[in-house]
Amino acid sequence: MKFRHLFLLSSLGLALSGCVSSRPAKSAWTPTGDAVTDGKTAIAGGPARDKVWWQYRTALAAMRRGETTEAKSLLDDALLTVGSISSGDKEARKSRGYFQEESRKAFRGEPYERAMANYYRGILYWMDGEPDNARACFRNAQFQDGDVENKQYAGDFVLLDYLDGLVTTKLAGDGSDALKRAQSTFKGGALQPYDSKANVLFFVEFGKGPTKYATGGDGEELRFRTVPSAVHSARLMVGEQIILLAPYDDLNFQATTRGGRVMDHVLANKAVFKSATDAVGTAALVSGIVVAQNRNTREVGLGLVAAGLLGKIISSATTPAADTRCWETLPQYLSFAAAVLPAGQHLATVEFLDSMGMIIPRLTKTVTLNVAPEPRDTVVFVSDHSQTSKPL
Amino acid sequence: MKTILSNKMKLISSSVVAALLAGCASTGVQNPSGVPVTEMKGDERGFVAGTGVESQDLVTVADKMARSILKTPEIAGAQGIPRIVLQPVQNETRFPINKGIFLTKIRAELNTKAAGKVRFLARDQMAALERERDLKRSGQVTSSSDPQVVELKGADFFLTGKLQGLSTRTSKGTSDYVLYTFQLVDARTSDIIWEDQAEIKKQGLEDAAYR
Numbered sequence: 149m150k151f152r153h154l155f156l157l158s159s160l161g162l163a164l165s166g167c168v169s170s171r172p173a174k175s176a177w178t179p180t181g182d183a184v185t186d187g188k189t190a191i192a193g194g195p196a197r198d199k200v201w202w203q204y205r206t207a208l209a210a211m212r213r214g215e216t217t218e219a220k221s222l223l224d225d226a227l228l229t230v231g232s233i234s235s236g237d238k239e240a241r242k243s244r245g246y247f248q249e250e251s252r253k254a255f256r257g258e259p260y261e262r263a264m265a266n267y268y269r270g271i272l273y274w275m276d277g278e279p280d281n282a283r284a285c286f287r288n289a290q291f292q293d294g295d296v297e298n299k300q301y302a303g304d305f306v307l308l309d310y311l312d313g314l315v316t317t318k319l320a321g322d323g324s325d326a327l328k329r330a331q332s333t334f335k336g337g338a339l340q341p342y343d344s345k346a347n348v349l350f351f352v353e354f355g356k357g358p359t360k361y362a363t364g365g366d367g368e369e370l371r372f373r374t375v376p377s378a379v380h381s382a383r384l385m386v387g388e389q390i391i392l393l394a395p396y397d398d399l400n401f402q403a404t405t406r407g408g409r410v411m412d413h414v415l416a417n418k419a420v421f422k423s424a425t426d427a428v429g430t431a432a433l434v435s436g437i438v439v440a441q442n443r444n445t446r447e448v449g450l451g452l453v454a455a456g457l458l459g460k461i462i463s464s465a466t467t468p469a470a471d472t473r474c475w476e477t478l479p480q481y482l483s484f485a486a487a488v489l490p491a492g493q494h495l496a497t498v499e500f501l502d503s504m505g506m507i508i509p510r511l512t513k514t515v516t517l518n519v520a521p522e523p524r525d526t527v528v529f530v531s532d533h534s535q536t537s538k539p540l
Numbered sequence: 541m542k543t544i545l546s547n548k549m550k551l552i553s554s555s556v557v558a559a560l561l562a563g564c565a566s567t568g569v570q571n572p573s574g575v576p577v578t579e580m581k582g583d584e585r586g587f588v589a590g591t592g593v594e595s596q597d598l599v600t601v602a603d604k605m606a607r608s609i610l611k612t613p614e615i616a617g618a619q620g621i622p623r624i625v626l627q628p629v630q631n632e633t634r635f636p637i638n639k640g641i642f643l644t645k646i647r648a649e650l651n652t653k654a655a656g657k658v659r660f661l662a663r664d665q666m667a668a669l670e671r672e673r674d675l676k677r678s679g680q681v682t683s684s685s686d687p688q689v690v691e692l693k694g695a696d697f698f699l700t701g702k703l704q705g706l707s708t709r710t711s712k713g714t715s716d717y718v719l720y721t722f723q724l725v726d727a728r729t730s731d732i733i734w735e736d737q738a739e740i741k742k743q744g745l746e747d748a749a750y751r
Binding site: 231232233234235236237240241243244250253256269273278280281282283284285287288291294295319409410411414 | 590591592630631632633634635636637639707709714744745746747748749750751
């Protein structure tokens with residue numbers, strides 16, 4: 149009988165070790181320190197489940213370097229995945245299983261991350277002279293933000309509604325409804341009225357956005373870590389104009405107001421299963437050892453010991469940990485300004501200001517603008533992490 | 541008693557092993573060898589699907605519009621051959637689209653199904669056409685007709701369209717309704733001589749892992 153139990157345990161051990169070895173091996177690559185190069189290497193050779201995760205981050209790194217063609221192609225591919233309905237996705241189904249981690253599923257991001265991917269793609273469409281496709285992206289971004297538990301915070305990006313209305317106004321439509329929506333969610337005073345003649349659009353972002361971590365007994369609860377940004381606002385100087393760039397949106401707020409996910413219930417169930425099997429395993433193990441002391445009940449005792457060990461093994465194989473893959477390079481604040489400038493070359497300076505309104509000199513960006521002749525808009529993207537001096 | 545307990549233990553152990561192995565069975569890579577290329581028709585719904593604008597929508601809508609245009613009295617009973625210029629489609633949905641593709645498809649459908657009944661003007665080639673005409677006028681290249689005579693045709697009609705959407709998301713899923721409307725506008729009078737619509741609604745629910 150002992151041998152039978154031993155055999156059973158060995159088989160289980162083999163079965164579980166089989167699980168581990170059957171996972172796809174992580175491809176080995178040495179990071180170069182260049183975010184775009186490393187990102188592209190990871191996309192090409194890394195696990196398929198992390199592809200969108202890398203695409204998001206690499207696209208943003210490319211945008212901050214002024215490499216818009218690269219960013220477009222990465223975001224287009226990522227949004228194709230995110231835009232498809234995941235129903236029937238086998239990996240997603242497996243990630244809900246007791247013995248598979250949530251991070252096994254293909255990364256798509258939380259609503260604020262999906263919204264930001266659409267927001268960036270919208271900026272790129274506008275740069276290419278396709279404002280209606282830009283508006284589609286802004287609308288889709290707002291729609292992604294609707295996937296929250298607390299509907300009070302659904303679709304509450306101020307800037308997305310504001311831009312929706314601005315595009316509509318510029319396309320000779322009525323953007324007043326979108327402006328009203330934006331105004332109703334904006335806490336920073338009165339929004340700038342639309343100027344359909346504004347031909348230079350500045351998308352400015354600053355600060356460090358939210359990151360994710362797992363908490364709870366088994367790391368089953370997803371939480372967001374927010375660190376107050378050193379940068380609180382920005383100031384744009386172009387020609388004779390000085391424009392204060394206050395935040396329209398705060399991604400820390402967007403991330404932390406999502407509320408619970410359906411997946412949180414799945415992970416909570418996994419955690420309960422893990423602790424229950426562990427408790428049952430412990431009880432069976434202890435009682436089995438006690439029962440096995442008696443010669444007459446030794447066989448039953450050994451059986452209980454075996455069952456206890458099995459319970460322990462099952463418990464340790466259960467993986468309730470939340471997926472903490474995160475688009476950690478996102479900014480905290482999004483801002484925007486529209487200006488009227490004559491066609492031709494202009495020098496623009498963006499200064500980033502702290503909570504006291506003092507300039508943080510190391511972050512100041514100076515960009516040369518080539519303002520396009522009408523009717524095309526010139527779109528400028530500036531981040532406090534921008535690393536480009538190319539004319540935009 | 542011993543036998544009963546022993547049998548129970550076997551049953552428990554077997555169940556546990558089965559559960560564990562079932563868990564293991566799902567490990568690994570999905571489609572490790574990939575999925576072979578599957579050729580599909582443009583109007584077929586593929587295995588990769590979302591609730592947005594897809595190829596089957598384009599084919600269905602363009603086919604319906606092309607047939608509808610040909611039935612318009614101003615086209616079917618026109619004295620000469622009506623000249624049409626394509627104007628960009630306006631996208632008001634939440635889905636970025638290649639805006640030219642709908643009109644390109646409708647134009648191709650019309651040219652295929654009704655060769656000679658309507659003719660499209662290549663306004664997207666105007667820069668090249670004007671350059672060529674100027675070369676002819678300056679005598680730098682040969683010309684089979686008098687280059688001073690204006691031969692570039694003007695439009696009789698403009699064909700344009702609009703995509704508008706209505707999106708809903710609840711705990712039951714995502715629903716997207718897209719209304720496609722196309723118009724033929726008389727270039728002389730601004731009369732809308734033809735308009736037709738198509739509507740497509742799609743719904744889906746994400747896997748719980750993404751909700």
